[in-house]
Amino acid sequence: MLKVSNLNKNFNGVTALKEFSFEMKENEILGMIGPNGAGKTTFFNVLSGFIKPESDKLEFLGKDITNLSSHKIVSSGISRTFQDLRLIRQISVIDNVLLSFNHQTGENFYNILFKQKSWQETEELDKHKALKLLEYAGIKDKAFDLANDLSYGQQKLLSITCCLAADAKLLLLDEPIAGINPEMREKILRIISELPSKGKSAIIIEHDMDFIERICDRVIFMDMGEKISEGTSEEVRNDPKVIEAYLE
Amino acid sequence: MEYLLHILILICIYIILSLSLNLLVGYTGILSIAHAAFYGVGAYVTALMALRLETPFLLNIVLAVIAAGVFGAVVGIPSLRLKDDYFVIATFAFQIIMFSVLNNLVEFTGGPLGLPGIPQPNIFGYEISTHIEFLILSLLLAGLVYWVSNRIVKSPFGRLLKSIREDEVFVKAVGRDISAAKVKIFIISASLASLAGVIYATYITYIDPTSFTVMESIFIISIVIIGGAANLKGSILGAAFLVALPELLRFIGLPNSIAANVRQILYGALLVIMMMWRPQGFLGEYAFGKSSEDRIHKLGDRSKRGNDA
Secondary structure, eight states, rough: EEEEEEEEETTEEEEEEEEEEEEOOOOOOOEOOSSSTSSSSHHHHTTTTSSSOOOOOOETEEEETTTOOHHHHHHTTEEEOOOTTTOOOTBBBHHHHHOOOOOOOOSHHHHHOOOOOHHHHHHHHHHHHHHHHHHHHTTTTTTTSGGGSEEEEEEEHHHHHHHTTTTEEEEEEEEETTOOOOOHHHHHHHHHTTTEEEEEEGEEEOHHHHHHHOOSSEEEEEETTTTEESSHHHHHHHHHHHHHHOOO | OHHHHHHHHHHHHHHOOOHHHHHHIIOOOOOOOOHHHHHHHHHHHHHHIIIIOOOHHHHHHHHHHHHHHHHHHHHHHEEEEEEEHHHHHHHHHHHHHHHHHHOOOOOHHHHOBBOOOOOOEEEEEOOOOOOOHHHHHHHHHHHHHHHHHHHHHHHHHHHHHHHHHHHHHHHHHHHHHHHHHHHHHHHHHHHHHHHHHHHHHHHHOBOOOOOGHHHHHHHHHHHHHHOOTOOOOHHHHHHHHHHHHHHHHHHHHHHHHHHHHHHHHHHHHHHHHHHOTTTTTTSSSSOTTTTTHHHHHHHOOOOOOTTOO
């Protein structure tokens, strides 16, 4: 489904990604691990169109997405969350989800002025869908609170819900469970593990090895912008090159 | 009585200008100092059409709106790619260019002498000439602009605009095309501003470039900020307040030469005071110039990292 070949990225001479390539099948959960500064988040930034790579090719669902702008990449089916947790905090929880639905009739200027009934009807349908998603995430009772009033864990749940609302086929989750309590962690774990049954895949950056082992079909270990090792979590953990990288 | 009506008409003109700018500055969080230029486009298109081609008033309104929209697109599409301050500079440049063009294209715009003798509006044979008739026309157009703005901010498009103001990166990550949304609201804002120009040109019946300078843009920004960014009623209140204030000064009995300076000092002082003690303006929801993080802090941040309830 996703094919990454020979990705390179330098920041003023510092190598962030070097000849980085891998392939991903449909309905797969892929873990991405490695020390800080290994290039994991840079890879997410490149894949989601926030920064442009230098020489490379990114292919998603048979289409070349290398030089697309970020909103086009999302509409081709890739959506992401952020390590530093981004949401629109001044609007309600449900508005965050509604914002994430693409193709809204209520955003067309002509409809806004002359077809209020028509967009309000579709908005009602969207609200219904949004509430279902929030129910699935277990934060439906907070739907009409400000996003800022959610706990940190709930905000992480909401950011994943927004990815689902953006109708992504591939979710890029940057540290989805960092800094949250065990109960929330189980909730997020359940949502991610159910993704393949909904025809979705995910790439997860996480430092929690236990979490990675429980959830990922395959793991890539990165260091200094390069892929050092790839395989099941056990294979990667026992790979001498990985051990060496950590000992250095 | 006529004096009072004159003030009310001026207030309506500034309500149109501040409502349309509020869509941009307050709701979308992009600061433009070219608003007077679009106001000028509306005035000059109306005046030139009426004087040179003698086209009917209603057609002139439509042409003014379209012309301002086209200018909005020409300025907005390239400059909205720029970030914050650089965008402000780009709009500043457009404002300056617009003034120079109006001032120097003498055979077309009359240059510094302006365009005198603009015919008053004629709607299907009905001549609008008295103050009360102009007030009704101004109220109708201001009402129209309020209606359009209100529909926009209450729609999903309004939600998108506010979200862009709060966090562009998140909005991009869920797949929304933020440049398209910004260009759209910039064009809408410019088009609506031109309506104020239409009223001004036909009401005063004389225009010259000095009515559409960068000082005028800054005055409109002051109305939006003092009235309250991201609040439409705030813009109405702000326009009424800032237009009526210097008029009230007349009654204190200051000589004209001093009153003009006092007016400038008053605006400046007011803006500084508001920025210090009430940056969100009288009725605003959005404290202009504060970063998103600062405002969240004000909301009462219960959700600290790693502190799960």
